Amino acid sequence: MSHFPNDVNNGAWKATNLLMCQDNLITGLVSGGLSPLEAKAWHAIGLLVRAFDAAGHLLYFAKNGRLVGPKADFYLQTYLIACSAIELLARCREGHENFLKKPSKALKRGFQIVELVDSNYTLVTNEEEYTLEKLVALRNLGAHGMGVASESGEPTLDVFLHIELLDNFPQHLADAFDAYYRDLVDPSKPSVRKNLAKSGLEPVLYAERSGQAFISPIQYAYNKIVLPQKVPSDVLKYKDWQVYKG
Numbered sequence: 644m645s646h647f648p649n650d651v652n653n654g655a656w657k658a659t660n661l662l663m664c665q666d667n668l669i670t671g672l673v674s675g676g677l678s679p680l681e682a683k684a685w686h687a688i689g690l691l692v693r694a695f696d697a698a699g700h701l702l703y704f705a706k707n708g709r710l711v712g713p714k715a716d717f718y719l720q721t722y723l724i725a726c727s728a729i730e731l732l733a734r735c736r737e738g739h740e741n742f743l744k745k746p747s748k749a750l751k752r753g754f755q756i757v758e759l760v761d762s763n764y765t766l767v768t769n770e771e772e773y774t775l776e777k778l779v780a781l782r783n784l785g786a787h788g789m790g791v792a793s794e795s796g797e798p799t800l801d802v803f804l805h806i807e808l809l810d811n812f813p814q815h816l817a818d819a820f821d822a823y824y825r826d827l828v829d830p831s832k833p834s835v836r837k838n839l840a841k842s843g844l845e846p847v848l849y850a851e852r853s854g855q856a857f858i859s860p861i862q863y864a865y866n867k868i869v870l871p872q873k874v875p876s877d878v879l880k881y882k883d884w885q886v887y888k889g
Contacts, residue, residue: 648830653680653840680840682861684827687735687844688868689860691820692875694728699813699881713883719804721884723785725812726778729753731844732819736835739843750782751775757819759811768807777802809884817876824868824875 677685701721703712733753734742742749754760754775766773773781780802826835846859867878 647678647681647684647828648833648836649678649681650830650833651680651836651840653683677861680836683844684836684839685861685864686846686859687731687839687842688820688824688827688875689862689864690731691728691823692864692867692878693860694724694731695813695816695820696880698722698724698728699879699884702884703881713885715806718806718809719781719785722804722809723782725809725816726750726753726782726785728816729757729759732756732823735839735842735844736823738838738841740841743843747779747783750779754778757815759815766808768805768810770807771803771805773805773808807885813879813882813884817879817882820875820879 698721701717701724702714704714704716730746730750730753733749733756736756737752742752751764754766755764760766760773760775760778764775766778781804784802823835826832827839829835867873868875
């Protein structure tokens with residue numbers, strides 16, 4: 644992360660505390676020069692990029708070893724992963740205590756941050772209007788075995804998965820990722836780094852089958868994104884989420 648300001652300390656991400664430092668691919672990054680908060684920032688950006696690519700990849704399918712598509716069979720699952728990225732961005736942007744044990748609140752705020760809802764807090768397709776409550780209910784259905792559409796545990800809304808719901812997600816997410824990345828490295832915006840420091844974001848350890856090598860979003864993002872030459876949107880794949888229309 645180019646010229647990352649070291650004006651905020653986050654002791655929870657000290658290199659000696661991270662198991663991922665056993666990975667020789669990133670040991671030199673974290674213990675050899677990255678501050679704890681810079682490692683956390685790379686981790687956040689890496690997770691956002693990986694979530695985007697995973698969501699888009701679900702809409703494509705392989706035929707004779709080649710990716711073709713897009714395909715609507717995994718539309719709900721794509722939406723679910725996209726919501727994870729949107730919630731993550733909100734937590735990083737605004738800090739952990741704002742959303743402590745309140746995932747629905749974080750997701751609602753995330754939809755506003757990525758500007759997928761209008762001034763009336765509604766996402767409108769040609770056939771359906773999605774309030775923030777409906778967007779959260781749809782996420783809950785996908786995340787909780789299709790059985791919990793509301794926080795009360797009782798059905799309270801009719802939720803439709805309209806074919807055009809995700810059409811505008813890629814551009815809005817890409818723009819939001821880029822804006823966040825630029826704010827993270829902006830010396831005049833220490834509040835952005837302070838919120839990341841208290842976001843509650845924790846390391847995710849990825850192990851090979853042997854169990855010996857860790858693969859980290861830190862290393863992935865660090866090697867691919869360098870301002871000003873490359874921002875997150877430059878490395879995203881599967882950017883066209885418009886599925887076949889019936």
